[in-house]
Amino acid sequence: MSESTGLRARKKERTRDAIGDAAVSLFLEHGFDRVSVNDIAAAADISKPTLFRYFPTKEDLVLHRFADHQGEAARVVRDRGSGIKPVTALHQHFRAGLDRHDPVTGLNDHPEVVAFHRLVFTTPSLAGRLTQYQLEDEEALADALGEGVQARLRAAQVLAVQRVLARTNWQRIADGRAAHDVHPEAVADADLAFSQLR
Numbered sequence: 001m002s003e004s005t006g007l008r009a010r011k012k013e014r015t016r017d018a019i020g021d022a023a024v025s026l027f028l029e030h031g032f033d034r035v036s037v038n039d040i041a042a043a044a045d046i047s048k049p050t051l052f053r054y055f056p057t058k059e060d061l062v063l064h065r066f067a068d069h070q071g072e073a074a075r076v077v078r079d080r081g082s083g084i085k086p087v088t089a090l091h092q093h094f095r096a097g098l099d100r101h102d103p104v105t106g107l108n109d110h111p112e113v114v115a116f117h118r119l120v121f122t123t124p125s126l127a128g129r130l131t132q133y134q135l136e137d138e139e140a141l142a143d144a145l146g147e148g149v150q151a152r153l154r155a156a157q158v159l160a161v162q163r164v165l166a167r168t169n170w171q172r173i174a175d176g177r178a179a180h181d182v183h184p185e186a187v188a189d190a191d192l193a194f195s196q197l198r
Helices: 003-030 037-044 048-054 060-069 072-079 086-100 111-122 124-145 148-174 179-197
Strands: none
Touching (some): 003 037, 037 048, 060 111, 060 124, 072 086, 072 124, 072 148, 086 179, 111 124, 124 148, 148 179
8 A cells, every 4th residue: 555545534534533523523413303404514624525425324423433343343253263162252352341441331420431332322323223233243253153054053042132231231330330330231131142152
């Protein structure tokens, strides 16, 4: 990659981040349905067509934050060490996320993270789009697990478990508890859930 190509890619990424950050700030302040794409374009100081080059839908302006985790379960399975079973690798990965208070596990009490999750979970169009992301993850994980209906069933079970665990953790945090205090319960829940998957 040439230096100018790398510079161009970094500039595009910075622009994308700035647009996404402006959108999420507006959504958190006013609500998803009360903010127009024109409002976001104005806040980011870009045109509406430019915005749509970076984000095809209004929902993607919020859910791009999940993009870093897109296909993560499949990567964990593909990259696991020799002799480690897929469910064991996924369990270890989820537990490590709990220890880091990774927002994707629901165990993060930063006020902006809690507000962001509330926005996603209580806005029907965002929840619907998130379901599409989850279905794509399920397909990728099934491919990493093998072929046939058994791989698809296992992928659906694993991702359902992770979703329920994360939502339970988030609800505890949303109810006013600190992530540090919830951590032991979250770990126990994850251990129980993954042992049932095995």
